[in-house]
Amino acid sequence: EYRLEMRGVSKSFPGVKALDNIHLNVRPGSVHALMGENGAGKSTLMKCLFGIYTMDTGEVYVDGEKMNILNPDDALHKGLAMVHQELQPVPARSIAENMFLGRYPTINFGPLKVIDHKKMESEAAKWLKEVKLNVNPNELLQTLSISQMQSVEIAKAVSMGAKIIILDEPTSSLTENEVSGLFKIIRELRQKGVSLIYISHKMAEIREIADDITIMRDGTYVGTWEVKNISDGEIIKQMVGRELSNIYP
Numbered sequence: 420e421y422r423l424e425m426r427g428v429s430k431s432f433p434g435v436k437a438l439d440n441i442h443l444n445v446r447p448g449s450v451h452a453l454m455g456e457n458g459a460g461k462s463t464l465m466k467c468l469f470g471i472y473t474m475d476t477g478e479v480y481v482d483g484e485k486m487n488i489l490n491p492d493d494a495l496h497k498g499l500a501m502v503h504q505e506l507q508p509v510p511a512r513s514i515a516e517n518m519f520l521g522r523y524p525t526i527n528f529g530p531l532k533v534i535d536h537k538k539m540e541s542e543a544a545k546w547l548k549e550v551k552l553n554v555n556p557n558e559l560l561q562t563l564s565i566s567q568m569q570s571v572e573i574a575k576a577v578s579m580g581a582k583i584i585i586l587d588e589p590t591s592s593l594t595e596n597e598v599s600g601l602f603k604i605i606r607e608l609r610q611k612g613v614s615l616i617y618i619s620h621k622m623a624e625i626r627e628i629a630d631d632i633t634i635m636r637d638g639t640y641v642g643t644w645e646v647k648n649i650s651d652g653e654i655i656k657q658m659v660g661r662e663l664s665n666i667y668p
């Protein structure tokens with residue numbers, strides 16, 4: 420049984436069919452790479468998954484149960500979390516507050532009265548340790564590096580019991596050391612049974628971290644493979660739809 424199944428997802432915008440009958444089957448405790456050239460529809464597929472866009476057709480199942488996901492907060496409560504390509508934290512709030520924002524419908528931009536601050540801080544500290552982030556939860560989020568903010572987002576997802584975490588080009592602004600740190604966290608999450616969807620253009624990263632790969636091209640589903648069963652050259656060929664081995668390293 421799959422952790423996540425997307426079946427027959429289609430989505431059109433005026434003048435463009437962004438997704439045409441897309442399938443995505445993610446195994447429990449696996450890292451699933453989603454690859455395709457710019458404009459292939461990867462981000463649109465994830466936005467459909469999180470209810471940011473309404474799909475024209477298609478169904479979503481989590482652990483075999485059909486889900487109707489209304490918006491990203493709803494997704495979070497149903498076990499799906501997204502770590503964005505462009506992070507969307509509230510920089511002038513503390514790390515702990517950012518981890519608790521959006522968790523309760525009543526919390527908005529007023530004072531966070533719903534939960535006890537001391538309790539919130541100790542909770543936050545516990546989950547930050549889980550992602551090996553050695554920071555004071557009372558610090559403002561804006562004091563952190565991009566990599567550290569990303570870890571806060573992952574900690575938040577984990578603290579909410581996320582079963583599926585989506586990383587959209589997570590390494591685009593990370594140093595080599597930060598990438599190693601992120602991969603260590605990903606491996607530990609996978610070990611604990613969390614499934615991750617890893618969107619990236621970087622072949623070496625896919626090789627290193629992903630178990631399975633789904634390739635999209637021009638809004639269509641090309642196929643799904645175990646990474647160990649498909650060569651770099653074949654991945655590129657499937658992404659662009661023809662032999663083009665000199666373009667990508």
Ligand code: ADP
Nearest residue numbers: 432435437455456457458459460461462463464
């Ligand atoms: P990828 O993430 O693989 O680079 P996208 O999902 O961003 O691809 O885009 C897929 C296609 O859908 C592109 O042709 C893009 O221009 C189009 N698209 C995405 N979002 C919108 C939108 N809100 N309105 C119109 N077209 C869109």
Ligand code: MG
Nearest residue numbers: 456457458462
């Ligand atoms: Mg893109």
Ligand code: MG
Nearest residue numbers: 458461462463
């Ligand atoms: Mg994208």
